[in-house]
Amino acid sequence: MPTPLSWLEVDGRALACNLRKFRARLDAHTRLMAVVKADAYGHGMAPVARVALGAGADWLGVFNLAEALALRAAGLQAPILVLGYVPLADLGEAAAQGVRVTASSLETLEAGAAAARAAGQPLHLHLKLETGTQRLGLDGEPLARALALLREHPELHLEGAHTHFANIEDTTEHDFARGQLGRFQALLAEVRAAGFPVELPHTACTAAAILFPQTHFALARVGIGLYGLWPSKETFLSALAQGQDALRLSPALSWKTRVAQVKLVPSGAYVGYGCTYRCTRPTRLAILPVGYANGYDRRLSNQGHVLVRGARAPIRGRVCMNLCMVDVTDVPEVRLEDEVVLLGAQGDERISAEQLAGWAGTINYEVIARADPHAPRVLLGGEGG
Numbered sequence: 001m002p003t004p005l006s007w008l009e010v011d012g013r014a015l016a017c018n019l020r021k022f023r024a025r026l027d028a029h030t031r032l033m034a035v036v037k038a039d040a041y042g043h044g045m046a047p048v049a050r051v052a053l054g055a056g057a058d059w060l061g062v063f064n065l066a067e068a069l070a071l072r073a074a075g076l077q078a079p080i081l082v083l084g085y086v087p088l089a090d091l092g093e094a095a096a097q098g099v100r101v102t103a104s105s106l107e108t109l110e111a112g113a114a115a116a117r118a119a120g121q122p123l124h125l126h127l128k129l130e131t132g133t134q135r136l137g138l139d140g141e142p143l144a145r146a147l148a149l150l151r152e153h154p155e156l157h158l159e160g161a162h163t164h165f166a167n168i169e170d171t172t173e174h175d176f177a178r179g180q181l182g183r184f185q186a187l188l189a190e191v192r193a194a195g196f197p198v199e200l201p202h203t204a205c206t207a208a209a210i211l212f213p214q215t216h217f218a219l220a221r222v223g224i225g226l227y228g229l230w231p232s233k234e235t236f237l238s239a240l241a242q243g244q245d246a247l248r249l250s251p252a253l254s255w256k257t258r259v260a261q262v263k264l265v266p267s268g269a270y271v272g273y274g275c276t277y278r279c280t281r282p283t284r285l286a287i288l289p290v291g292y293a294n295g296y297d298r299r300l301s302n303q304g305h306v307l308v309r310g311a312r313a314p315i316r317g318r319v320c321m322n323l324c325m326v327d328v329t330d331v332p333e334v335r336l337e338d339e340v341v342l343l344g345a346q347g348d349e350r351i352s353a354e355q356l357a358g359w360a361g362t363i364n365y366e367v368i369a370r371a372d373p374h375a376p377r378v379l380l381g382g383e384g385g
């Protein structure tokens, strides 16, 4: 195997520690789902799932059936819920593997009943209830028809009902979320009145799990917090405003590369495509083998910093497809193949996902979920990893 040009390091102890902090916030009867969609937000799905289960997670949440089957193939037996859409043709496979499916349309119930009969296994469903996000979800007349269909088909087991908040991370005003919670409670009452006990109602993502215990119900779905990041500055401020200051999360992901060339360029030289940077002094550049095709956002051009030898080095010129250039004039010891940190800590310095997100005009979620999907992930210090 050739030496990777960039790689990600995942701190298993940080993951376990974050997960335990959420576990401690939940009542003993509330189950905890580790949300490991999008390759565990870029951290590597199966190893993260193993660490999370070892640290006390009860459920795994994924987006699609392929992710659920990959977890099963990796030997993970915990209950898995597909939070996204399962094509009608794949419902039999879900039933056969005991994977729980989110249902948000009548067609899923009809095809699911036929698939469960053919598989000779019940299909466990979680109804997605529409409470105001206007994404996947059912309410009103279609919900009433769904309940009628469920009554006709005992091979469908309605295990859960859930919803997802639209406006909990982006604000310190949570009226919209409270409205959604109220609608969820009303819809859940309607489902229960139709004769379904619904063992597992669930609504909470990380922000809700931190801010609103009344959203926890039987299961909390924790994604970003497991990875040691806050959902947003507003969530952090809301927690502070509630008088919470005990929650310390530890970011688990670092992203690294090595210097591919060091060169001295004269004052007045232009750097990179479009000649968008011109050196104002004799400049030592380090060339790094990472670019936007590796998930290093092109909007970091002339904006971002990396860490080398414990110091910050600014990006000069545009980020290319597979390369970028940084100024190491003030870090004179830099050598070929020195380790460079794109995300994470080195010495006393740290580049956070929030800082990268600020430079690139996006959010911490996108930064970590898109960190080089082809680079190896190395799990360090993880129980079970």
Ligand SMILES: *Cc1c(COP(=O)(O)O)cnc(C)c1O
Pocket: 035, 037, 083, 164, 204, 205, 206, 207, 221, 222, 223, 224, 225, 231
């Ligand atoms: C991704 C996702 C979550 C996790 O959200 P975080 O903010 O990362 O905790 C929870 N629920 C659903 C439906 C999701 O899609």
